Amino acid sequence: MTDNNTSQQYATPVKKVLRSQTWNDSASHNLTVASPSTPASNSTATDGGQLFQSKPRHIDQARAQQDAQQAFAQHTSEFEESRDKLLGTIDTTSTLLADLRDFNKNKRLIHYAAADDAHKASSSSQSHKRSHSNSQHSLEEADANLHTSSVDSAHRPMPPAFMRLNTTGGHASLPSTPARNALTNQQSQNDDESDESTDMSVLKLDLRVGSVAVNPQALMRSLERSSVAQLLDGRMEKSERHLENLKQRLSDTQSKVLVTGDLNAGKSTFVNALLRRPLMPTDQQPCTTVFCEVLDASELNGNVEEVHMLKQGVKYSSQDDSTFTRHTLEEVEQIVAEAEEVSPEDAPILKCYAHDTRATQDSLLKNGIVDIALIDAPGLNRDSLKTTALFARQEEIDVVVFVVSAENHFTLSAKEFLWNASHDKAFVFIVVNKFESIKNKDKCRKLVLDQIRQLSPRTYEDAASLVHFVDSQAVFGAESDSSAAPDTPSEELGRKVEGGSTIESRSSESLQSFARLEAALRDFVLLKRAKSKLLPSKTYMLRLLSDIIFLAKINTQVAQIELAEATKALEVARPELAKCQASQQKLETVVEGEEDEAVTAVMQEAQRKLSSAIDLIGNGKPAIEAVQLPVYPGLFNVGQYAQEVRHALTSSLELALRSVEDTARGTASQAVDRVQKLGLVHLPDNDAEKRQRIFNPDVMFAKRRAMPGLVGLGLGSQVVQVQPSDFFDAYHHFTIVTGGSLSQDQSDKKDKSSHDELSLVSSLSLGLGALTLVGGKTLGVKSAVDTLVRISDLVGNPTARRWAGPVFAVVSTGLVVYFIYDLPNSVPRNIGRSIKSGLQSGTLLRSNDSAALTTLAPSASSSSAQGEEASFTAVHSARVGRETRKVLRLASWDLQERFRVAIAQRRAEVEKQEAKQASANLAIDWFDKTTSRVIQIRGQVDEVKGLEA
């Protein structure tokens, strides 16, 4: 197969109208020279006529080649300068983006700018304007710069929702600018129903749940800030990759031209017309279902014409057979036909390596300047729109050629696509095809241009170069043979002659239009590479930088709000913390004083009460009036009487002790109350902190009271055991005998000596006592001595010796009578005295039940272990004091604990607010610097030349 007959091989596809066409060299050569600057809208037959002057062909070609070389040399140096600048800014932007990600990850979560946040922030920023005028200034400056930048927010695309909202059908036009503004205002008033969540574009988050878009504000509110920051990080990462791709793309010498448009608009025919060969299948029915990239076989595939069908999910390399399957060009139609069954996303991508037989200065594909890839895309409909839009967004796509049928104008899908494509690429090359068949051409031109003005304002501004009204079919049809199908362009042209025009003139007009288109496209793709190749990068960069500025603005405002909040909170929290700490120290001393005072009072009261109780008992009386001594049951039951008296006296002692404890409870209660009130006064106003323990005084001494009587008293069982001394009141009778001069101490000492020693003296004194009592009065020591003298005298006297027996008998009888007579009084007295003595000396405490004693009086048990003695009063007053101290310590500890908690809370609050303050300051500072960096980079991007409209 040779290059010359390649076209013939495409003459037989089943579905093709092209099967009947032949390729005319002269027709294609007639289209070689065109003026790129000639406005399409002003094209006339005369203009075109100059292009077809009959000059010697080789002169034209040489001149054109020379011009092209000169233009290219100039263009190359300009392009390279601009490209290098742009590459530099891409590097700095990548670094900036990396810093932004690092800040988001490691320093502070970036606040994503939702529309409502932006609104809040801007309204609240009013109040912060004065205090932060400096940073605000830089932001306003940034804003101003943004709006004067070459791609400003006015050129931001309207969201698809808006398109749907305002188009009523395939031919509906967008509302005029004021109407659109009104609608936009209305939208912003109705934020909750708006699809537009933020003012972001490149870094805008895709807030979708599954495949369903949800209300972004609601979703943003439900998402944790960290989740949003994470999503944003993902977006920035993607943007980093995109920048990397842009860099690669800028360094790449290839230019990719995507040809897309409505179904059946004539895209494939247009591609074939550019190539002057029927490479792509065309049909009256929509047929293109694949993305087919046409490349120059001589430059890029070792001069071999073939098709590579890319394998999905594998990075394509023409050198690696495993990344594609090989096919012949003839198989394209078959592949395309088979792909009709699959969804657009799964449709294969073809790389068609083909020869372009045209001269270098005419050919788009084999132009000698840059490698061109012409991509024929499926027609736009609901199914393919998204896929094609995604394809078009790829940074490798330098030029989007949008083919629209002059018969149908723009469908809804076309509008949506064009709107988005012009947002991404700023300029779209528009081919209004099938123009020959339009009767009222001016009206059609006007209508189409009006729509373009709204859909792609920048394209409209350069409509002379970018919008072309042509008939692609005419390129083939000018000299088609008579056997061509009835609807071939030439025949059609012939049928539609009007207003006296000839077939030839209409046909040549079409050819001229197409020639102008080709020249403009070559110019756009080759000579204005800066525009076609650099501009998408510049556009992307500016949008990204604008997003970063917006993020910086929002985050600065949020940080300012946080700073103000933290400062305000610290104004309250810091003094509260200091107050708490001071109160705590002060209260420590006060509470200790309260504790000592209460314990001292309790112990003193216990000693006083117990001493008086023991005194009463010592006198044989119950310590408490409520307790009565038993009734004397008579001489024969005197033992039982003694037993009952002991019980009664110890019971009264228990009651006295209880009374002491009750008093201690009261005192402790009052002290606890005072301590708690101190807390109420000094603790900060916070119910949780003031929630205090309820003091239950009944718990005090409950353990002791639960013990059995004697154990509870800490007394041994001997206290209730009847003793002989209970009946013989040695002290009492001795007192009587000695005239009562024996002191209590002496008496106690006597009690301590053995009962045996006492018994002799007791007997004697008892007898003497009885004698004196019989006399009706107490005689005193002197009388007793006198009596003894007299008795001894009598013993010496025989008369007296004779009387001694009877007298002794009388005395003894008296003693016995007296003893019996005095028993009801002497028994309680004796017992009382014995108990008192035991309590005071502590001997009664020396219980065998050491465990009980330890519980009641650890000090007593330890002192008794060391051989010391502690009195009942001392033991119990110490115990009561200790118990009271314990209770107060608990109340004090509770108060301290509440202070500890309150202080910890205040400290945590202060630390939190300080951290917030530091974080806000960091953010303000960081975003201020970031804004400056962005402004600087944006200045450099703006300086990139050759991208002006």
Ligand SMILES: Nc1nc2c(ncn2[C@@H]2O[C@H](COP(=O)(O)OP(=O)(O)OP(=O)(O)O)[C@@H](O)[C@H]2O)c(=O)[nH]1
């Ligand atoms: N009169 C006229 N017919 C054209 C022109 N361009 C294409 N056609 C016809 O329009 C029909 C569709 O052409 P295609 O090139 O297959 O259209 P397409 O846009 O590639 O179609 P799909 O990609 O399948 O949507 C064919 O019958 C063509 O012959 C033109 O400029 N003038």
